[in-house]
Amino acid sequence: MLRVHSIETFGTHEGPGVRFVLFLQGCKLRCLYCHNPDTQAMTGGTMMTVDEIVEKVEKERVYFGEKGGVTASGGEPILQAEALGVLFETLQARGIHTALDTNGALVIDAHIEHLLAHTNLVILDVKHLDDAKHRELTGKSNRNVLAFADYCEKKGITMWLRHVLVPGYTDSDEHLNAWSAYFKNFKHVERAEILPYHTLGAYKYKKLGIPYKLEGVKPPTKEQVAHAKMLLQNHLPHVYIR
Amino acid sequence: MKSSSNKSQSTTKAHHSIDVRDFIHTHISSYDGDASFLVGPSPKTKALQAVVTKLMQEEKKKGGVLDVDTHTISQINSHKAGYIQKQDEVVVGLQTDAPLKRGVKPFGGVRIVEKACKEYGYTLDPAIVDMCTKYRKTHNDGVFDAYTKEMRMLRSLGILTGLPDNYARGRIIGDYRRVALYGIDALIAQKEQDKDNITGDMTDDTIRVREEVSEQIKALSMMKKMAQEYGFDISRPAQNAREAVQWTYFAYLAALKEHDGAAMSLGNVSSFFDVYIEKDMKEGKLTEEEAQELVDQFVLKLRLIRHLRMSEYNALFAGDPTWLTEAIGGAWCDGRHKVTKTAYRFLQTLYNLGPSPEPNLTVLWSKHLPMAFKKFAAKVSIDTSSIQYENDDVMREACGYDDYGISCCVSLLKTGKHMQFFGARCNIVKALLMVINGGRDEVEGVQVMANVPELKGEYLDYDAIYPKFKEALAYLAYHYVNTMNVIHYMHDKYYYERAQMALLDTHLERVMAFGIAGLSIVADSLSAIKYARVRPVRDERGIATAYEVEGDYPKYGNDDDRVDAIAKEVVSFFNAELHKHKIYRNAQATLSVLTITSNVVYGKHTGATPDGRPAFAPFAPGANPMHGRDTSGAIASLNSVAKLDYAQARDGISNTFSIVPRALGADGGEQVDNLVSLLSGYFAKRAHHLNVNVFNKELLEKAMQHPEEYPQLTIRVSGYAVHFANLSREQQQEVLNRTFFESM
Numbered sequence: 006m007l008r009v010h011s012i013e014t015f016g017t018h019e020g021p022g023v024r025f026v027l028f029l030q031g032c033k034l035r036c037l038y039c040h041n042p043d044t045q046a047m048t049g050g051t052m053m054t055v056d057e058i059v060e061k062v063e064k065e066r067v068y069f070g071e072k073g074g075v076t077a078s079g080g081e082p083i084l085q086a087e088a089l090g091v092l093f094e095t096l097q098a099r100g101i102h103t104a105l106d107t108n109g110a111l112v113i114d115a116h117i118e119h120l121l122a123h124t125n126l127v128i129l130d131v132k133h134l135d136d137a138k139h140r141e142l143t144g145k146s147n148r149n150v151l152a153f154a155d156y157c158e159k160k161g162i163t164m165w166l167r168h169v170l171v172p173g174y175t176d177s178d179e180h181l182n183a184w185s186a187y188f189k190n191f192k193h194v195e196r197a198e199i200l201p202y203h204t205l206g207a208y209k210y211k212k213l214g215i216p217y218k219l220e221g222v223k224p225p226t227k228e229q230v231a232h233a234k235m236l237l238q239n240h241l242p243h244v245y246i247r
Numbered sequence: 248m249k250s251s252s253n254k255s256q257s258t259t260k261a262h263h264s265i266d267v268r269d270f271i272h273t274h275i276s277s278y279d280g281d282a283s284f285l286v287g288p289s290p291k292t293k294a295l296q297a298v299v300t301k302l303m304q305e306e307k308k309k310g311g312v313l314d315v316d317t318h319t320i321s322q323i324n325s326h327k328a329g330y331i332q333k334q335d336e337v338v339v340g341l342q343t344d345a346p347l348k349r350g351v352k353p354f355g356g357v358r359i360v361e362k363a364c365k366e367y368g369y370t371l372d373p374a375i376v377d378m379c380t381k382y383r384k385t386h387n388d389g390v391f392d393a394y395t396k397e398m399r400m401l402r403s404l405g406i407l408t409g410l411p412d413n414y415a416r417g418r419i420i421g422d423y424r425r426v427a428l429y430g431i432d433a434l435i436a437q438k439e440q441d442k443d444n445i446t447g448d449m450t451d452d453t454i455r456v457r458e459e460v461s462e463q464i465k466a467l468s469m470m471k472k473m474a475q476e477y478g479f480d481i482s483r484p485a486q487n488a489r490e491a492v493q494w495t496y497f498a499y500l501a502a503l504k505e506h507d508g509a510a511m512s513l514g515n516v517s518s519f520f521d522v523y524i525e526k527d528m529k530e531g532k533l534t535e536e537e538a539q540e541l542v543d544q545f546v547l548k549l550r551l552i553r554h555l556r557m558s559e560y561n562a563l564f565a566g567d568p569t570w571l572t573e574a575i576g577g578a579w580c581d582g583r584h585k586v587t588k589t590a591y592r593f594l595q596t597l598y599n600l601g602p603s604p605e606p607n608l609t610v611l612w613s614k615h616l617p618m619a620f621k622k623f624a625a626k627v628s629i630d631t632s633s634i635q636y637e638n639d640d641v642m643r644e645a646c647g648y649d650d651y652g653i654s655c656c657v658s659l660l661k662t663g664k665h666m667q668f669f670g671a672r673c674n675i676v677k678a679l680l681m682v683i684n685g686g687r688d689e690v691e692g693v694q695v696m697a698n699v700p701e702l703k704g705e706y707l708d709y710d711a712i713y714p715k716f717k718e719a720l721a722y723l724a725y726h727y728v729n730t731m732n733v734i735h736y737m738h739d740k741y742y743y744e745r746a747q748m749a750l751l752d753t754h755l756e757r758v759m760a761f762g763i764a765g766l767s768i769v770a771d772s773l774s775a776i777k778y779a780r781v782r783p784v785r786d787e788r789g790i791a792t793a794y795e796v797e798g799d800y801p802k803y804g805n806d807d808d809r810v811d812a813i814a815k816e817v818v819s820f821f822n823a824e825l826h827k828h829k830i831y832r833n834a835q836a837t838l839s840v841l842t843i844t845s846n847v848v849y850g851k852h853t854g855a856t857p858d859g860r861p862a863f864a865p866f867a868p869g870a871n872p873m874h875g876r877d878t879s880g881a882i883a884s885l886n887s888v889a890k891l892d893y894a895q896a897r898d899g900i901s902n903t904f905s906i907v908p909r910a911l912g913a914d915g916g917e918q919v920d921n922l923v924s925l926l927s928g929y930f931a932k933r934a935h936h937l938n939v940n941v942f943n944k945e946l947l948e949k950a951m952q953h954p955e956e957y958p959q960l961t962i963r964v965s966g967y968a969v970h971f972a973n974l975s976r977e978q979q980q981e982v983l984n985r986t987f988f989e990s991m
Contacts, residue, residue, distance in 0.1 A: 012880065012883075014806075014880030014881060014882035015880045015910075017911055017913075018913065022921065022924060023882075023924045023925060023928070025882075061806075064886060065806075065883075065886065065928070067931045068929070069928075070920070070924035072924075073924060198913075204978065204981060208974075208978075224981060245914070247913050
């Protein structure tokens with residue numbers, strides 16, 4: 006059984022092509038800029054079986070075209086690695102492309118290994134390279150995240166890296182340079198994506214009664230985003246803006 | 248004689264078989280390449296466009312109507328030649344003697360014309376009023392002479408709505424290409440021969456057809472004269488591309504001069520034009536610039552088509568629409584696709600002349616279409632929001648024919664072989680409410696249906712209501728068919744479309760196109776009654792004026808069979824009921840799930856509904872799920888609509904899809920690919936139609952100013968979806984900024 010927050014049947018930003026996006030409930034990070042705080046709690050959501058999900062996926066398979074498929078996002082999908090591994094194994098057996106949109110912030114255990122063995126694409130959100138900064142942003146160390154990237158590299162799993170660009174937090178030249186330089190020798194990093202910070206999730210905090218810590222932080226300007234892209238391109242050949 | 252070459256047609260001999268389809272099928276040059284050959288507008292086109300833009304601005308400034316000729320009843324030969332700016336026009340011809348000047352066509356109903364004139368500050372010539380009240384009967388008078396009390400009641404309560412009983416029914420598509428391929432003289436000869444063959448017992452039917460064919464022959468002669476006024480001899484076939492476009496346009500213009508039908512669509516002319524264009528280009532007589540100029544100027548002419556209508560009509564259809572629908576693309580029954588370079592050239596007009604709802608460019612989507620064309624169409628959609636898509640594979644299979652046009656928005660007509668009686672719509676939500684209110688209308692309280700028992704119990708009971716609802720639908724279907732029979736009998740009698748009918752086969756198939764409005768509300772209401780608990784709140788008359796819904800229920804638009812099956816069954820049931828009755832001139836009943844833009848007006852006449860919709864709130868358009876209830880993403884929503892069976896709704900199932908560019912993908916390439924995937928998937932599910940709106944910045948700004956008018960506008964960013972109207976102003980501004988981020 007998987008604890009599902011919601012399903013987006015026409016995902017166009019979570020991997021290649023048209024995607025069935027499964028937002029799983031529960032996350033242990035508390036990213037300051039999280040735009041889905043309603044997916045953080047480890048309770049709530051709807052319990053769904055692998056078969057139920059597969060049935061829903063099959064109904065939209067014809068829309069996937071050559072590139073599309075299923076993406077597990079969240080929340081943090083690897084918190085439910087055991088059941089998700091079964092789902093991905095089933096989907097792959099049916100010829101469906103699988104993508105995992107994760108923060109990679111867990112120690113890799115047998116369940117995660119099994120899950121990754123049936124994952125075509127890992128979309129890894131590396132929030133900061135500096136451990137202290139990472140803790141400040143998310144409440145957790147980045148040690149597991151970087152180990153996760155190493156594991157995928159070793160196993161030859163295609164990776165898309167993601168970086169949320171938050172003015173004053175993750176947009177310094179020094180940080181962006183270090184971030185891209187760190188991954189420049191990764192053979193399996195296919196692209197990096199910049200996600201410009203936005204405030205559209207702010208109203209959810211109000212609704213949930215959680216203080217919004219980035220109150221007053223403005224989204225990056227067009228120029229700031231272009232600048233970040235240029236910096237990342239110094240080390241990484243394919244940089245996209247989401 | 249089959250037409251193997253357009254040069255061999257210069258004969259006045261009768262054609263044993265008029266067969267435009269065969270001509271195109273034999274000569275078409277299918278094109279698999281991309282859009283790189285296309286060119287921009289020519290200097291002449293630009294000059295004309297400048298004049299037209301200015302005229303349209305003046306028209307707007309004057310409240311929507313630039314000028315009206317109130318003294319002349321518009322007919323094929325009623326007006327002298329008119330031009331926009333003669334030296335720049337490569338295609339000529341206007342409805343009256345000046346651009347945007349509207350003619351009066353009183354034979355549908357003179358009071359409507361009188362009122363329309365008055366609303367725009369004009370007075371209809373009293374001589375015309377006199378003629379149409381004292382000496383000549385109009386269609387409208389005929390209908391009301393024959394209507395029963397019941398028909399009048401259903402009409403005035405808004406249960407049967409938009410009936411073509413006081414205006415031209417439209418919806419007929421003449422095969423305008425015939426004039427170019429054969430020339431008028433050959434068409435007259437064919438009709439003369441047809442007439443000679445209509446003999447035997449002089450029954451009502453036979454006499455009528457003989458009279459009609461005579462009228463058609465007159466119209467053909469009048470077309471010839473109209474062309475002469477512009478200096479062209481269309482008695483002979485067109486000899487080159489320019490003539491082919493010009494001859495076809497003259498034929499269409501003749502129809503538009505005589506009638507102002509709700510929708511007067513063009514058919515499928517682009518592949519026909521392409522045969523001539525290709526030939527001229529091969530012979531070195533035409534350049535790409537000249538070919539595009541022809542298409543641009545033809546389309547520019549179509550954009551100038553105007554009808555004089557009451558503001559009430561314009562409110563119903565949101566604007567001043569003409570539905571000049573041109574079907575582009577599709578495939579032949581043998582599997583070859585019909586995409587030509589001219590298909591591209593037609594779509595290119597949306598760049599060369601700017602986006603426009605008219606002509607209503609409709610891409611016939613088929614699995615056989617070349618990928619390059621699918622991508623180009625998707626790109627044009629994203630850039631202009633001016634294309635709709637229809638499932639050619641499903642339609643071709645259903646009608647067994649591959650040369651058809653789309654009438655209005657979604658209605659298939661085999662070109663030259665089909666004639667349609669337009670049937671407007673029936674509000675089936677009111678049928679459901681009648682059942683809940685003992686057969687009474689939920690707004691006026693008057694008794695409509697007899698023998699509907701008052702419901703017992705605090706909560707609505709599905710098992711009691713559903714069978715009664717079917718009885719109500721059966722009752723409506725019977726009266727709906729009868730009403731249509733009266734209308735079309737009178738329309739044929741008093742306002743016959745001789746110009747269009749002259750360009751159809753004399754012996755043809757007739758369809759009567761019925762329609763339903765409010766399908767999603769009916770499905771959700773029945774689902775609420777079945778799966779949640781619905782308590783009606785009744786007023787002192789015992790009429791339910793509000794409903795309290797306890798608990799949740801499956802909603803149409805989420806790919807949930809529990810409710811989607813209800814929607815599907817309602818459509819099939821109503822369609823079957825329509826087929827039980829005798830229809831005028833043995834027409835086949837067809838059914839549409841289509842409200843176009845009139846969903847707001849339907850809502851205004853309909854009380855509260857058991858799905859929780861408040862009284863007088865808008866309906867969802869066409870077969871769309873109710874806005875805000877399709878919460879599982881676009882594909883789940885599309886899948887629900889795709890379940891409706893085209894075989895049970897042969898007049899079409901309309902769905903409108905609105906999205907911002909960013910929600911289609913991060914950059915232009917991704918957006919095009921994802922839209923192609925979306926369309927391919929939707930049509931592989933055997934869905935019928937999709938209107939694609941990709942909102943531009945201008946529209947989002949309008950939505951900020953009037954959020955109430957855009958309740959459906961959904962903004963999707965990574966992993967996040969919200970209704971635009973629910974965001975704060977500041978957030979809307981941010982969406983606006985983000986949405987148009989991709990220029991980076």
